[in-house]
Structure formats: C-alpha cells, structure tokens
Amino acid sequence: MLKKINFFKKLKNCKLILISSIFLLIIIIILPFFTYEGYDFILNTVSRLGAQNTPYSIVINTAFFILGISIILEVFLNVRIKVYLFFLSLIGIGFILISFFNDAPILSGLEYNVLENQLHLIFAYSIYFVSVLFLLTITIFDKSNIKKLLSFITGINLSIFGIVIYNFQNYAGLIERFILFFSLVWLIIFIEIQRKENRKALK
Numbered sequence: 001m002l003k004k005i006n007f008f009k010k011l012k013n014c015k016l017i018l019i020s021s022i023f024l025l026i027i028i029i030i031l032p033f034f035t036y037e038g039y040d041f042i043l044n045t046v047s048r049l050g051a052q053n054t055p056y057s058i059v060i061n062t063a064f065f066i067l068g069i070s071i072i073l074e075v076f077l078n079v080r081i082k083v084y085l086f087f088l089s090l091i092g093i094g095f096i097l098i099s100f101f102n103d104a105p106i107l108s109g110l111e112y113n114v115l116e117n118q119l120h121l122i123f124a125y126s127i128y129f130v131s132v133l134f135l136l137t138i139t140i141f142d143k144s145n146i147k148k149l150l151s152f153i154t155g156i157n158l159s160i161f162g163i164v165i166y167n168f169q170n171y172a173g174l175i176e177r178f179i180l181f182f183s184l185v186w187l188i189i190f191i192e193i194q195r196k197e198n199r200k201a202l203k
Contacts, residue, residue, distance in 0.1 A: 031060055
C-alpha cells in the first residue's frame with residue numbers, strides 16, 4: 001500500500017506535460033527537414049507533418065499521443081476543480097484523437113482518406129475552441145489573480161492568432177506554431193500553480 005502511495009506521489013511531481021511538450025517542440029523543429037521536399041514551416045501547419053502518406057508522420061503523431069496522455073494524467077493527479085478537469089481532459093483527448101486521425105498530405109495527387117482528414121480538422125479546431133473557452137472560464141471564475149491574469153493574456157493571444165490565421169492563410173504554419181507554443185507554456189505554468197496550491201492545502 002505504501003509503495004502505491006509513494007508511486008502516486010512521485011507521479012504527481014513528474015513534469016509530464018513539460019517533458020512531452022519539449023519532445024513535441026523538438027520534433028516540430030527537426031521533422032520539416034525529413035518530410036516532403038517543399039514543406040514550408042511558414043505556410044504548412046504542424047499537422048501536415050503528421051499527414052496521411054507523409055514520411056515519418058508516425059514520429060509527430062506519437063508526440064501528439066504522448067502529450068495527450070500526459071495532459072490527462074497530470075490533470076487527474078493535480079487538478080481538483082471538476083470544470084477544469086473536464087476542459088483539460090477534452091484537450092488531452094483531442095491531442096490523442098489527432099494522432100490517430102491525420103490531415104491531408106501537402107502534395108496534390110496523393111490518395112488520402114477524406115473522412116479521416118475531416119475528423120482531424122474537427123478535433124484540431126475543438127482543441128483550439130475548448131482551450132479558449134477554458135481560458136475564459138478561468139479568467140472569470142478562478143480565485144487566483146495570477147491564474148486569471150495569465151489566462152486572460154493567453155486567451156487574448158489565442159483569439160488574435162485565430163483571427164489572423166483565418167485571414168492570412170499563407171502564414172498558417174507560422175501562426176499555428178505561435179498558438180501551440182503559447183498554449184503549452186500556459187498549460188505548463190497552470191499545472192505548476194495547481195501543484196503548489198495542492199501542497200499548500202495539505203499543510
């Protein structure tokens with residue numbers, strides 16, 4: 001029994017989201033050099049690295065899957081507010097789903113599953129909209145001024161980037177990378193704050 005308790009204590013303190021986020025960001029930087037020639041990180045989104053019939057797509061899709069699992073694990077171990085648990089679980093599940101349902105390839109003429117591509121887009125957009133809604137919820141209802149401020153700033157950034165990416169498709173890849181980076185940084189900080197709040201509550 002004590003071994004189980006010690007295991008969960010160690011798992012609570014493991015920075016799973018931080019580790020999986022760094023892993024994902026490294027792959028995002030390196031993988032464009034090994035995918036189809038002509039991949040443009042300014043134009044092409046991160047999802048295109050994991051697209052159907054794309055070289056080494058399994059690498060980034062594995063990173064998405066690991067990130068999704070990491071989010072769910074850390075959330076259930078460190079987040080006590082049920083509404084937050086719900087939103088973050090949806091985000092984690094979203095990353096898992098996009099790892100299985102992949103985008104269309106960047107090269108025209110290649111065969112791909114249209115339904116899988118459509119499902120990928122639905123899950124990808126869902127991650128974005130759920131994230132923005134979650135940030136809004138924290139900004140309005142959370143008791144912590146730090147979390148409110150960070151969530152407000154991140155929410156504004158994501159909203160602006162969302163509008164920009166819609167109007168400037170030629171910069172979709174670059175803007176999506178900013179969205180992903182800001183979201184992951186915020187999530188890492190949020191979980192760290194939750195972990196500290198939990199420690200204070202136990203004292």
